[in-house]
Amino acid sequence: MSNQATAFPRPVPAITDVSRPYWQAAREHRLELQRCDDCNEWIFYPRQVCSECLSSALSWRQVSGLGTVYSYTVMHVPPHPGLADDLPLIVAVVKLDEGPQLTTNIVGCEPENMVVDMPVTVYFDDIDESITLVKFKPL
Amino acid sequence: MSLRGKAAITGYAEMAPQKKPEGKTSLGIMAEMAREAIADAGLEKSEIDGLLTACSLSDFSMLWPSAVVEYLHLKPRYFDQVELGGASSAGMVWRAAAAIEAGMCNTVLCVVGDTWDSRLFMAKPPPFPATEAEFDAPYGMVGANPGYALIAQRHMHEFGTTPEQLAKVAVDQRTNGCANPQALFGDKRITIDDVLSSRMIAEPLHLLEIVSPATGGGAFIVTSADRARHSPNRPVYLLGAGEAGEHSSITRAPNMTHSLVKPAADHAFAMAGVSREQIDFIQPYDCYTITVLVTIEDAGFCAKGAGGRFIEEHDLTWSGDFPCNTHGGQLSFGQPGMAGGMSHVIEGVRQLMGRGGERQVDGATIGYVNGNGGIMAEQCGLILGVEA
Ligand SMILES: [Zn+2]
Numbered sequence: 001m002s003n004q005a006t007a008f009p010r011p012v013p014a015i016t017d018v019s020r021p022y023w024q025a026a027r028e029h030r031l032e033l034q035r036c037d038d039c040n041e042w043i044f045y046p047r048q049v050c051s052e053c054l055s056s057a058l059s060w061r062q063v064s065g066l067g068t069v070y071s072y073t074v075m076h077v078p079p080h081p082g083l084a085d086d087l088p089l090i091v092a093v094v095k096l097d098e099g100p101q102l103t104t105n106i107v108g109c110e111p112e113n114m115v116v117d118m119p120v121t122v123y124f125d126d127i128d129e130s131i132t133l134v135k136f137k138p139l
Numbered sequence: 140m141s142l143r144g145k146a147a148i149t150g151y152a153e154m155a156p157q158k159k160p161e162g163k164t165s166l167g168i169m170a171e172m173a174r175e176a177i178a179d180a181g182l183e184k185s186e187i188d189g190l191l192t193a194c195s196l197s198d199f200s201m202l203w204p205s206a207v208v209e210y211l212h213l214k215p216r217y218f219d220q221v222e223l224g225g226a227s228s229a230g231m232v233w234r235a236a237a238a239i240e241a242g243m244c245n246t247v248l249c250v251v252g253d254t255w256d257s258r259l260f261m262a263k264p265p266p267f268p269a270t271e272a273e274f275d276a277p278y279g280m281v282g283a284n285p286g287y288a289l290i291a292q293r294h295m296h297e298f299g300t301t302p303e304q305l306a307k308v309a310v311d312q313r314t315n316g317c318a319n320p321q322a323l324f325g326d327k328r329i330t331i332d333d334v335l336s337s338r339m340i341a342e343p344l345h346l347l348e349i350v351s352p353a354t355g356g357g358a359f360i361v362t363s364a365d366r367a368r369h370s371p372n373r374p375v376y377l378l379g380a381g382e383a384g385e386h387s388s389i390t391r392a393p394n395m396t397h398s399l400v401k402p403a404a405d406h407a408f409a410m411a412g413v414s415r416e417q418i419d420f421i422q423p424y425d426c427y428t429i430t431v432l433v434t435i436e437d438a439g440f441c442a443k444g445a446g447g448r449f450i451e452e453h454d455l456t457w458s459g460d461f462p463c464n465t466h467g468g469q470l471s472f473g474q475p476g477m478a479g480g481m482s483h484v485i486e487g488v489r490q491l492m493g494r495g496g497e498r499q500v501d502g503a504t505i506g507y508v509n510g511n512g513g514i515m516a517e518q519c520g521l522i523l524g525v526e527a
Contacts, residue, residue, distance in 0.1 A: 001302065010277070011276040011277050011281065012277055013273040013277050014272060016269075019273060020165070020271070037329075038484060041426045043317055045270055045274045070293065071289040071290070071293035071296070073284075073285050073288035073289055073292055073344075075284070075340075075341050076338070076339050076340060076341070077338075079279045079280070079281040079285055080279060080281040080282060086279070086413075089279050091278055091280055091288075091289070091341075092278045092289075092331045092357065093289055093390045093395070101390050103274060103278050103388065103390045105278050105279065124343075132275075133277055135352075
């Protein structure tokens with residue numbers, strides 16, 4: 001499997017001009033999301049317009065980084081060949097206290113200790129010299 | 140205006156899924172399926188003046204409908220690609236009926252073929268939305284396994300659904316598959332223990348709860364109700380259809396356990412004027428066991444959250460009290476890429492034409508088919524019946 005992992009690089013985000021502030025903040029270990037100035041909706045993933053009212057008036061705001069595990073799965077087969085060395089991998093959807101849901105990984109928790117709705121806090125994983133992934137750990 | 144009874148399916152063809160392409164191409168399979176379906180409907184190729192197709196996962200390209208037209212030397216007055224993932228084939232039925240009713244054409248060939256295998260997915264995956272590549276894939280949310288596992292986990296948490304209840308879907312559908320000579324996995328029945336002792340892939344989903352990719356294809360012919368009267372087969376009328384969408388990634392679904400099957404089914408049943416009690420069988424898209432359970436709930440065959448107990452208490456086999464995926468479903472039939480969702484439409488038609496053979500549901504006159512694309516992202520419900 002390790003040969004495969006060498007042949008296939010791990011999937012990394014292809015950052016756009018729209019999403020750069022999100023990834024830049026993560027690099028600096030802050031979780032920032034867009035919020036609509038017109039309807040106050042929190043927005044994730046980053047967009048050019050608010051997905052609720054379609055306003056272009058969006059501002060970046062730092063959020064608490066607190067949330068709960070809406071659901072999770074422990075992957076025993078690599079979902080991507082570049083992740084073959086990461087097993088068992090906990091893929092989760094975390095619901096932030098502010099509302100939006102993120103796809104993420106839970107770290108610092110044994111798979112058998114995972115529980116739906118458990119509280120978590122953000123953990124910034126500097127995976128290489130330019131990318132920081134937004135993961136979560138038990139609170 | 141409603142499409143109820145305006146058009147019918149009059150012929151079909153289906154290839155037995157195989158593990159490897161064995162020299163076949165997507166276009167070649169589609170041409171073979173077209174030839175057989177046109178013959179089955181008692182038509183000449185020249186009578187086909189509409190075409191609906193779906194992209195092939197193995198030969199993904201733009202301009203696909205015209206590539207199909209060129210390969211088959213068709214001259215459609217209406218042609219298009221339906222790209223609703225696994226719901227594409229179900230989505231073709233009402234689109235064909237609508238095009239016919241609108242006067243755009245008379246007879247539509249709906250055809251899909253694919254040479255799909257799991258190594259291709261790793262080596263040459265079809266492009267998926269950039270938003271998912273950026274915000275989901277880096278965390279391992281790739282392909283369908285993690286998404287459906289998340290749904291299953293949340294469903295168990297909210298409703299107490301058990302692994303045994305989920306496994307029974309695979310067990311009953313395997314019994315159906317064993318009555319289908321075309322099924323890829325139809326040679327041996329399985330037990331709940333077999334399912335739960337198969338390899339854990341993405342908790343809580345085991346290997347035998349997950350579809351296996353294959354090469355295959357299918358086609359069906361939709362024509363006006365008037366023309367359908369001259370068909371050599373018993374016409375199968377479109378009585379109702381409904382579609383729904385709201386998200387792409389399951390992470391962005393407003394609710395992971397309450398799916399869009401509900402609005403799609405509600406629309407289809409309302410158009411058809413048919414009650415749930417009148418349904419003789421269901422053919423719900425099954426990429427995973429949890430997909431069938433959620434579809435049974437959200438299509439209204441039991442209360443929300445009661446799907447696990449419903450499956451426990453009902454016999455989903457072709458001779459049971461709630462026939463479900465009588466061809467074995469994709470779990471036993473195989474999942475020939477984008478053609479996988481065609482198997483549910485064709486099995487529904489086959490049963491209503493009375494051509495179910497060994498697995499014929501006695502006296503079937505009305506059936507429910509559901510197409511599901513992506514991670515519960517695209518839903519198309521159909522009510523089919525033998526009387527317009
Ligand atoms: Zn807004």
